Amino acid sequence: MKEITHLIRKEISLEWKSKYSFNGLLLYVISTIFVCYLSFKQIIDPPTWNALFWIIMLFASVNAVAKSFMTENRGRLLYYYTLTSASAVIISKTVYNVLLLLVLSLINLLFYSIFIGNLVQDLPMFIIGMILGCMGFASIMTLISAIASKAGGNSTLIAILSFPILIPLLITIIRFTKNAMDGLDWSVNYKFLIILVALNLLTMALSYLLFPYLWRE
Amino acid sequence: MKLWLKIICIAFLFITIIGGLLVPVPRLAILHETIRNLFFHVPMWFSMIAVLVASLFYSFKFLSKNDLDLDVKAEEFARVGIVFGILGLLTGSLWAKYTWGAWWTNDVKLNGAAATMLVYFAYFLLRNSIDDEQKRARISAVYSIFAFALMTVFIFILPRLTDSLHPGNGGNPAFAKYDLDSNMRLVFYPAVIGWSLLAFWIADIRIRLHKINNQIEESQS
Numbered sequence: 001m002k003e004i005t006h007l008i009r010k011e012i013s014l015e016w017k018s019k020y021s022f023n024g025l026l027l028y029v030i031s032t033i034f035v036c037y038l039s040f041k042q043i044i045d046p047p048t049w050n051a052l053f054w055i056i057m058l059f060a061s062v063n064a065v066a067k068s069f070m071t072e073n074r075g076r077l078l079y080y081y082t083l084t085s086a087s088a089v090i091i092s093k094t095v096y097n098v099l100l101l102l103v104l105s106l107i108n109l110l111f112y113s114i115f116i117g118n119l120v121q122d123l124p125m126f127i128i129g130m131i132l133g134c135m136g137f138a139s140i141m142t143l144i145s146a147i148a149s150k151a152g153g154n155s156t157l158i159a160i161l162s163f164p165i166l167i168p169l170l171i172t173i174i175r176f177t178k179n180a181m182d183g184l185d186w187s188v189n190y191k192f193l194i195i196l197v198a199l200n201l202l203t204m205a206l207s208y209l210l211f212p213y214l215w216r217e
Numbered sequence: 218m219k220l221w222l223k224i225i226c227i228a229f230l231f232i233t234i235i236g237g238l239l240v241p242v243p244r245l246a247i248l249h250e251t252i253r254n255l256f257f258h259v260p261m262w263f264s265m266i267a268v269l270v271a272s273l274f275y276s277f278k279f280l281s282k283n284d285l286d287l288d289v290k291a292e293e294f295a296r297v298g299i300v301f302g303i304l305g306l307l308t309g310s311l312w313a314k315y316t317w318g319a320w321w322t323n324d325v326k327l328n329g330a331a332a333t334m335l336v337y338f339a340y341f342l343l344r345n346s347i348d349d350e351q352k353r354a355r356i357s358a359v360y361s362i363f364a365f366a367l368m369t370v371f372i373f374i375l376p377r378l379t380d381s382l383h384p385g386n387g388g389n390p391a392f393a394k395y396d397l398d399s400n401m402r403l404v405f406y407p408a409v410i411g412w413s414l415l416a417f418w419i420a421d422i423r424i425r426l427h428k429i430n431n432q433i434e435e436s437q438s
Contacts, residue, residue, distance in 0.1 A: 143359075152347070163335070164364070168371035171325075195375075198370075210363060213358070213359050214355070
């Protein structure tokens with residue numbers, strides 16, 4: 001447990017030291033939203049609003065999570081290997097990426113609402129959906145990023161490997177947040193909530209179990 | 218593969234092709250003769266899932282045993298799974314053109330099938346991008362287990378929550394409804410077993426070929 005908190009703190013302080021990468025992500029999200037604003041002007045159709053929001057989020061999270069294992073050079077990974085266990089590394093990376101995506105999604109929501117307009121009727125429900133979505137995105141992509149970095153690939157490889165397996169999560173999350181936008185009752189969204197939680201638990205359990213096999217070399 | 222399994226495979230496929238085209242079928246509105254697609258389209262998915270489960274099984278086994286022969290099996294089973302998946306998409310698409318009037322509809326089952334194909338194409342791309350054999354085997358085994366678990370949710374759980382045009386959903390008839398028709402059942406069950414055995418037979422030959430190629434390469438170098 002102590003190892004995990006130390007590793008998370010290390011990630012955050014690394015991010016803080018080289019503000020360039022986080023600022024880059026911020027600029028990426030904002031300029032994407034601005035491009036969308038200029039091309040769409042205004043969106044009055046809730047499904048389109050929702051789909052566009054999640055597509056922006058999808059590409060932003062590929063960029064955000066892609067570097068989590070790419071930037072680690074061989075020497076540093078070897079250093080971790082002598083210090084901590086594989087499970088501590090994957091848990092800390094996943095938790096850190098969840099935090100990163102949550103911050104990104106809030107910024108995304110803010111600027112998206114300013115430029116394109118906010119059509120959400122049930123904001124608390126939408127934000128719960130957003131949190132669950134970010135957790136799922138982060139946990140899937142962290143393991144995929146580890147796989148892709150072992151394969152010596154670039155961010156194209158991450159996109160190819162992660163998009164198909166993100167689809168189930170993405171359609172469920174789009175349905176959930178669409179219901180939140182329409183201000184539907186909780187009873188409608190209950191089954192989607194269960195699937196989202198189950199998907200999150202499944203991916204986290206799988207990455208916890210599978211990562212040690214990638215780790216040892 | 219055992220000889221008697223091969224004989225059963227050939228006999229059942231003869232039953233499927235001859236019986237599938239000649240057996241009397243119930244006359245139903247819209248479906249008419251296209252109902253015969255049941256003998257060809259549905260078994261493709263059954264066989265695909267069977268070989269993909271076999272591939273998953275060998276991926277698991279590789280991670281625990283670390284034997285490269287197991288990786289060859291996992292790879293070849295996945296390859297045969299892709300072929301059967303493509304055949305399933307083609308037969309389904311052809312059927313959809315004449316019953317629904319479109320080659321492709323935005324349906325959760327169809328999209329699940331397409332996404333599964335994408336996952337396995339990505340799997341082979343990942344394999345090709347790694348040169349070292351041990352490393353390739355381990356990383357692709359991890360990916361295939363991870364992807365398979367998430368695809369299971371997509372293919373088996375999500376379609377049950379939404380309405381779909383596909384037979385078996387939203388009040389559309391599926392083959393369970395025709396089980397009363399003993400003629401069709403007489404052909405359908407052999408068809409499923411026959412096509413699945415064929416898939417395993419092809420995979421078996423490909424695995425042997427792969428191993429021979431490996432040996433030739435080793436002896437040359």
